[in-house]
Amino acid sequence: MRTIVVGLGIQGRKRRAVAGTDVVATVDPVAPADFRRVEEVPPESYDAALVCTPDAPKMEILRYLLEHGKHVLVEKPLTADEGELQALADLAVARRTSCYTAYNHRFEPHFVRMKEVLDSGVLGRIFHVRLFYGNGTVRDVYNSVWRDEGAGVLPDLGSHLLDTLLFWFGERIGAAGEDGFRVIAADRFENRSFDHIVLARNGDLPIQVEMSLVSWRNHFVADVFAEKGSAHIESLCKWGPSSFTMRRRVLPSGRPPEETVTLVQPDPTWAIEYEHFKELCAEGRHNIETDIWLNSVLGRLGRDALEAFPP
Structure with missing residues (x-):
């Protein structure tokens, strides 16, 4: 091509x-x-x-x-x-x-593994989910001629996090535009725009999402707590090592047996995504419906954050 x-x-x-x-x-x-x-x-x-x-x-x-x-x-x-x-x-x-x-994170090996686990039902009913995505690019954003404006970190890292949740849970968070997220913290520690934001969602699938440009070690964490155990991701391949841990619940209580897969390898997502793109080209398909959902959610959350946490 x-x-x-x-x-x-x-x-x-x-x-x-x-x-x-x-x-x-x-x-x-x-x-x-x-x-x-x-x-x-x-x-x-x-x-x-x-x-x-x-x-x-x-x-x-x-x-x-x-x-x-x-x-x-x-x-x-x-x-x-x-x-x-x-x-x-x-x-x-x-x-x-x-x-x-x-959204190349969809091709991260442990993100794919998490989706397979969730789709399998092995964890039973999902109780709550927690995501953190942080990097140390706050000064790069500040020095940029176009990036340090508006809602800041929210469209930047928040778009990745919300797309990840959509990838893992589909209509449970994306149906009929009723996402349920709200802003519970928004900070401007070093930038004119937000460089740290926390979102929360209650209801049938409680979720907490935190994103930060002031994390001096680039890091990603995902925790899924459920009826029959839990699943956890620690870091991305590009920041390695990256681990995926499954824990099986012990009743009535006790230390759960766990299985961990750790990857030490270069970031594979860019090459996999490019091959995926070429497949889409052959089929003439697009993913703009995801952008429509993300724009709706991020736009509302951005307005809420700017109103609730003015400069």
Whole structure:
């Protein structure tokens, strides 16, 4: 598949490396590239584009590419109102193209393992779930010309966390737009925008979600507590070692037997996701319905956070 990379920041350079010899051209208005604007690339010279730009120009670039019958992988988050996103989905269907927003954590080995465990029912009824995602990029965001604004960490890391929950639990949190999340803490420790946020959800599936840009060791934790035991993820492959632990409940009480799988390996998600994208291109499928849900939830939570925790 003949591919172009639009945007040569950190993500764009990663995508270019993974796509390898598929890449026939690069586009960036500032960094050294073959073209300054995507419109300058001869349409007949490529089949797909990896869009790794800042948020503001994304929708215009996506519309141009889809109108010209090109498949698109775009870095998250894809921020727009529901009408714009639905129009994008309709355009992709009309042109028989794939428009795929990249959430590479879905391809993390232990995320896949967690989904398999949850789908199997071996844990019984899920009591509650806790997620933490932290990194130390607060100063990078502060120094950025476009990132330190609005709800800050919420669309950045929160989009990954909510997409992960959607991947694991599906309609239990995404049905009919009734997500049930609320903001219980939002802080600006070093940035103008939020650099630490905690969300909570009650009801049939209680969940707590914490995200932080002031975690000096990049880290991810997932804990699922259930009727017959629990399942736990500690770290991601890119920050390794990454472990998955299953514990079997002992009744009436006692130390549970546990099984742990630990991985020490480079991050496999980028390459797996690129192959997944090529499969979607062959089938002409998109995942914009996920973006519509995420935009609705993140937009509401962002407004709530800015109102409840003003500067």
